[in-house]
Amino acid sequence: MNWRSLYTLPVIISVGLHLILVLAVTIGWESSTIDPKPRVFKPNVVQAKLVELKAKDTAEPAQKKTNVIDLTKKRELEQQKAAAAKKAKEEAARKARVQREKKAKAEAEAERKRKLEEQRQAEAEAKRRAEKAAREKAERERQERIAQERLDEAMRKEEQQHQAELAEAQSQSYVNMIAARIEQxxxxxxxxxxxxxxxxxxxxxxxxxxxxxxxxxxxxxxxxxxxxxxxxxxxxxxxxxxxxxxxxxxxxxxxxxxxxxxxxxxx
Structure with missing residues (x-):
């Protein structure tokens, strides 16, 4: 409670008493002009004094303070409460937005890591399959090479055998010819x-x-x-x-x- 609220009521009472005194003097003056016979009028003395209201003891019960209502302060309090509520709402919205952004960022990061992991696994699987295919191809080529070498060796031996048999036959024919001529x-x-x-x-x-x-x-x-x-x-x-x-x-x-x-x- 400020000083204005403490002195407002005494001022009102003082002003009211002065107005009553002026009204009484005015009525008495008018009555003396109408009646020619002078009348002795002994007015009562009305004393007015400024009543100073002291601040009530803070030790008084809290319920006695409800007689004074400060609309300005109440409005300011309501505005402050509204501003605080608005600020709290905005802060809650900001936190919710930050939380959503963090969640979205975390989900995006998790999705990125999941895709990277899937890509890594796919590349590893492709590499494994390629290596397996390369090994199988190399093994097939080796087996084919071995088979071809064996076939070539067999054909070479067969050809050698054939050439040897042919040479033997030719040699024997020359030997028979030489022997026949010597015998002659x-x-x-x-x-x-x-x-x-x-x-x-x-x-x-x-x-x-x-x-x-x-x-x-x-x-x-x-x-x-x-x-x-x-x-x-x-x-x-x-x-x-x-x-x-x-x-x-x-x-x-x-x-x-x-x-x-x-x-x-x-x-």
């Missing part, structure tokens, strides 16, 4: 008997020329051995060898071992 030029000694055999080492050149004849294993009969050696030397050259492949000649006819073992000799 062989003069059998009278001492030759069935079961005798002599082994000769014949050294040739690619032109078929005989460069040397050596007895490597004797039959035990000198005449039989010399007759076989002379039969080879009489031929001197096997012209059929000129058409032979060089590889075949080098493998089989550079040094030719020939065994004389006539089957048509008598006992």
């Amino acid at each position: 030029n062989w003069s059998r000694p009278p001492s030759a008997r069935r079961g005798m055999q002599v082994e000769l080492l014949i050294q040739l050149v690619p032109t078929g020329q005989v460069v040397n004849v050596t007895i490597t294993k004797s039959s035990g009969n000198a005449a039989f051995d010399r007759s076989a050696e002379q039969a080879v030397r009489r031929i001197d050259r096997f012209t059929e060898l000129k058409n032979m492949q060089p590889e075949l000649f080098e493998q089989n006819f550079r040094q030719l071992r020939l065994v004389f073992n006539p089957k048509d000799l008598r006992l």
Whole structure:
């Protein structure tokens, strides 16, 4: 309660008493002018004094203070309450907005992390599948390479076998031809008997020329051995060898071992 509220009531009472005094004097003055007979009027003295109202003791009960109502202060309080309520509402709205923003941000971050994790897992799965496919492809290629190598090796061996058989057949045909020509030029000694055999080492050149004849294993009969050696030397050259492949000649006819073992000799 301010000082204005303390002095308002005493002022009103003082002003009222002065108005009453003035009214009484005025009425008495008018009555003296009408009645010619003077009247003795002894007015009562009305004293007015300013009543000072002291502030009530703060120790008085609180319910006695309800007699004074300050509308201005009440309005200010209501405005303050409204402003405080508005501010609280705005603060609550701000906090709710901040909370929503935080929640939205957290959800967005969680979604981003979830997508990153899904992407990482997808990339890892794709990498794993690619590595598996690469391993399977490498294994297939290895198996195919091994199979192809085995097939090539088998074909190579087969070809070698075929070439060997072909070379053997060709060599045997040349050997038979050489043996036939030597037999045509062989003069059998009278001492030759069935079961005798002599082994000769014949050294040739690619032109078929005989460069040397050596007895490597004797039959035990000198005449039989010399007759076989002379039969080879009489031929001197096997012209059929000129058409032979060089590889075949080098493998089989550079040094030719020939065994004389006539089957048509008598006992």
